[in-house]
Amino acid sequence: MVKQKVLSKLKERIEPESWAEGIEMPLELMGATHEDPAVLADIAYRSIITARQFDRDKVAQLCRLAAKYETAQQTSQFPLTGKILISAFYEPSTRTRLSFESVWHRLGGDIISITDPSTTGIAKGESYKDVAEMMNHYGDIVVLRDSNENAIFEMVESLRIPIVNAGNGTDEHPTQALADMYALFKWRPELITGDVPEDKKITVCVIGVPGRMRTVRSLLYFLAMFSDAINEVILVCNMKNPFSDGQQKELEQAGLKMRVQPFLDDALPSSDVVYINAIAWVGDSYEAHGTEYTLNASSPLKEGSIILHPLARGDELSTDLDDTDHNWYFAQARGAVYVRMALLSTIMRF
Amino acid sequence: MVKQKVLSKLKERIEPESWAEGIEMPLELMGATHEDPAVLADIAYRSIITARQFDRDKVAQLCRLAAKYETAQQTSQFPLTGKILISAFYEPSTRTRLSFESVWHRLGGDIISITDPSTTGIAKGESYKDVAEMMNHYGDIVVLRDSNENAIFEMVESLRIPIVNAGNGTDEHPTQALADMYALFKWRPELITGDVPEDKKITVCVIGVPGRMRTVRSLLYFLAMFSDAINEVILVCNMKNPFSDGQQKELEQAGLKMRVQPFLDDALPSSDVVYINAIAWVGDSYEAHGTEYTLNASSPLKEGSIILHPLARGDELSTDLDDTDHNWYFAQARGAVYVRMALLSTIMRF
Amino acid sequence: MVKQKVLSKLKERIEPESWAEGIEMPLELMGATHEDPAVLADIAYRSIITARQFDRDKVAQLCRLAAKYETAQQTSQFPLTGKILISAFYEPSTRTRLSFESVWHRLGGDIISITDPSTTGIAKGESYKDVAEMMNHYGDIVVLRDSNENAIFEMVESLRIPIVNAGNGTDEHPTQALADMYALFKWRPELITGDVPEDKKITVCVIGVPGRMRTVRSLLYFLAMFSDAINEVILVCNMKNPFSDGQQKELEQAGLKMRVQPFLDDALPSSDVVYINAIAWVGDSYEAHGTEYTLNASSPLKEGSIILHPLARGDELSTDLDDTDHNWYFAQARGAVYVRMALLSTIMRF
DSSP: OHHHHHHHTTTSOOOOOSSOTTTSHHHHHHHHSOOOHHHHHTTTTOOBOOGGGOOHHHHHHHHHHHHHHHHSOOOSOOTTTTOEEEEEESSOOHHHHHHHHHHHHHTTOEEEEEOOGGGSHHHHTOOHHHHHHHHHHHOSEEEEEESSTTHHHHHHHHOSSOEEEEEETTTBOHHHHHHHHHHHHHHOGGGGGSOOOGGGOEEEEEESOTTTOHHHHHHHHHHHHTGGGEEEEEEEOSOSOOOOTTHHHHHHHTTOOEEEESOHHHHGGGOSEEEEOOSSOTTTTSSOOOTTOOBOTTSOOOTTOEEEOOSOOOTTBOGGGTTSTTBOHHHHHHHHHHHHHHHHHHHTOO | OHHHHHHHTTTSOOOOOSSOTTTSHHHHHHHHSOOOHHHHHTTTTOOBOOGGGOOHHHHHHHHHHHHHHHHSOOOSOOTTTTOEEEEEESSOOHHHHHHHHHHHHHTTOEEEEEOOGGGSHHHHTOOHHHHHHHHHHHOSEEEEEESSTTHHHHHHHHOSSOEEEEEETTTBOHHHHHHHHHHHHHHOGGGGGSOOOGGGOEEEEEESOTTTOHHHHHHHHHHHHTGGGEEEEEEEOSOSOOOOTTHHHHHHHTTOOEEEESOHHHHGGGOSEEEOOOSSOTTTTSSOOOTTOOBOTTSOOOTTOEEEOOSOOOTTBOGGGTTSTTBOHHHHHHHHHHHHHHHHHHHTOO | OHHHHHHHTTTSOOOOOSSOTTTSHHHHHHHHSOOOHHHHHTTTTOOBOOGGGOOHHHHHHHHHHHHHHHHSOOOSOOTTTTOEEEEEESSOOHHHHHHHHHHHHHTTOEEEEEOOGGGSHHHHTOOHHHHHHHHHHHOSEEEEEESSTTHHHHHHHHOSSOEEEEEETTTBOHHHHHHHHHHHHHHOGGGGGSOOOGGGOEEEEEESOTTTOHHHHHHHHHHHHTGGGEEEEEEEOSOSOOOOTTHHHHHHHTTOOEEEESOHHHHGGGOSEEEEOOSSOTTTTSSOOOTTOOBOTTSOOOTTOEEEOOSOOOTTBOGGGTTSTTBOHHHHHHHHHHHHHHHHHHHTOO
8 A cells, every 4th residue: 555655646746845844943943043153163073972961052062963954955175085984883872873973974074983892902802992993093083872971982092083872781871862952943943942931931841750761861961951941850660769980979960950740641641741762772871761651652652742762662652642733853863963963063163 | 626726816907897798789779779868868867677667769768878877987076975885785785786886976966875685674564664764764766576476566655766576486587688678689689779680680588487586577568569570589497377367368468479388499499588596596587497407518508599697596507608699698698787777877867 | 099090180182193113214215225116116016815925025115115104294195095995804803903904004995804703704605706706896005914824815816906815824924024024124224224233233032932823933934034133032931943844944944044043032132023822812823832931120121122923912021121211112113114115005006
């Protein structure tokens, strides 16, 4: 059936998306804050390992730059011509890898890749320090994903080129969380200033375990930077203490109000943003947070609320939500490209 | 022995092939038909899924364009600079993948690849629809090979960029079949007009099972478009009914005369073209068509006849034919590059 | 601890290495010999299979050219724009593969890669000859690593483009050995002329089995070309006859003095250069040469002597040597990039 439908439409010219949902938003976002390149000078030629390296201004300026890229017509400018990205995915991840590689090519650069960890020196016992030493000679920047949380810390000590954390074990995944923030700001540009009237503050429902999920951990760091715009974060999980050591305290000291709630449907009606992660995607979640945590078109979602999901998804996010206004996860996925473009181009501006 | 011979010749400069066998043919081919860009406008920014999308004029113009590329000196024009190909081989295939990637680079474009299906979201249960959604943001075109026949149909529904079928299960492999046709036209340029005097019509022997082999299926669609140039197609296989549902009727209605013949040596003496496929290459044939079907220098081949084979080959095609005039499979392999160049550059001309 | 240290330094701008140890050396090396492009004309558009193809002048000029690249500021010249490297690692090797790919990109070229041998035609029984035939159409040069020593000899017969040996079984690894020589010449530029006063001649300790290790075999060929600069080579291994057939005779006829010595610590005090290879890296060594052969900061190394190691390393080379002046293996690794740049750019200058 799908086959017949597809075959009957093959004569039609494909029109590339030009102004799809979410695309017009970045224009508003650009209006919500003014450009301040000086803020981003602090990121030039730095390694990016943790969300904690950023502050509210840096996040705002990066998202503004992402919006600039997303709204731009495709240019013929290739600022990274001749620059080499070492795309090192010791923990395989098609989606994140292709995202970074696409961005790097869009900026004009070349790529050398490690996609099969089983054949690398690391698998045979080579030290991360030696691998990093090698990488110094082969490229201009490294993007690393590794299921070993410490790999990036060991490598950065020997690196004389920047490295970007694309997921280190259960620790952090800062560029994914930046993409989450960018989606938030596309949806509600006024949040980017952090200066929001009481009745415009949002409630964020995060389904997941902050002490064990890297995407959640990084996201909470960013949300804490914008705690003036947030009523509270409702953490939905069935653990009494889902935090790692010191995590709760650090976030609360930064001003974030948080509450743990075991029942999803109790959290949804008051949540403006619902962040959900994949259930069984080892590597991105390291945690099955229970089959009871699923979203579908029958979930008691607040009117006007949006759903974010870093994708890829499993059964926790029903496709029957795809055609609803709650679906911001596709816009979020699109934005992830432009946030990474903003970040990489800023790092390489030296 | 080979080693000593090689070592003794290492001081000699390698002369790149410039006018090897088969290379002069495209000039004649260009003379046999005139250029008509309007015909190809219908392919610009379309997905290519089945041979059935084409017609006689489109095939002729694509092969003419391929001939133009094949006879051209290497240019310094790179029309696809800044364009990204997503090379998605969920079913691995070195030969086809490298062919597409080589062409894309020759045209100036960049590539992001999926070569290890075991680490992809698909392997973990992600839907083709979600993968397609992701690809919209990462590249400008997708080339897909998948052992799942339906993958491409599911993806094309969510794609807002073109996709090219590089082999979908046992269904089709249209670009390989285009390369087969291009080889035919290089050999006999007058066939390209489809308007051939009775005594110039050719008999084509196809060793294989049209209902189960994607390369054979696509080839027969193309041959049917040129049925005025063909006496008959002799299908050599040891099945009484080697067709899939409706296939025979569709081809015969298009004017193709076909006959099934179980004994290869009875078909060869009257065949001008012998098309053979690999025996045990799962993925390109999905079928062992029997060890009795082998070609070698002792086979009763008609004088002046040519052999086509999509390669890679197994035991069914003896290397003792490589140095005979029957060998057009190497010219065919070379031509596959230029046919894909013609197709991709046409799709991207928007 | 490492983590905390790293996190505290993330605000610092990374300064790319500009004049690190070993970098100033190439300037001296350039002064030690004059440029003679005619010598390298003999390498243009040739395949590189064995160290025996070279002679003293070619090695000297290639190393001089490597020095030129290593000391140059990054240029915006991309002489290989539009040229395609087929990076064929049928035996996986991240380090060597990335090294070649990095160089090719630095020169402006594009790459198509084979990194997963299990999915290739070769794995299914396709002949090297057919693979080579295919490669003629897909690229401008091949870099091949294969655990089958004969693969390259079979392929070169059908290739009409150059091929570079990146390691063929236990036979040879000429580009690695060129990198070893380049490190030697950076350390002692006067050696490059081969015309060295008696008291400046060096003693080279090679830990390994020349009859079974490809890196050692290729290195000895090169050392033999510079035998006027070498007192003797002490081969440290616990075999009475570590040579392959005819190897010892060939090297001695070329003027190289060699001696086999089973005890490492007896060789070290008189050695100016200590070459050690990985112990258990199948593919680069094919031989565990015994856990007694290890170097560390307590080894009786001669003052001023240097250690070379093709990396990656195992336990045979202690990291406690990394911060000593004996460590030339990192400079050697860096130099490997520039030697390959010199070689590839010379081959493609046609």
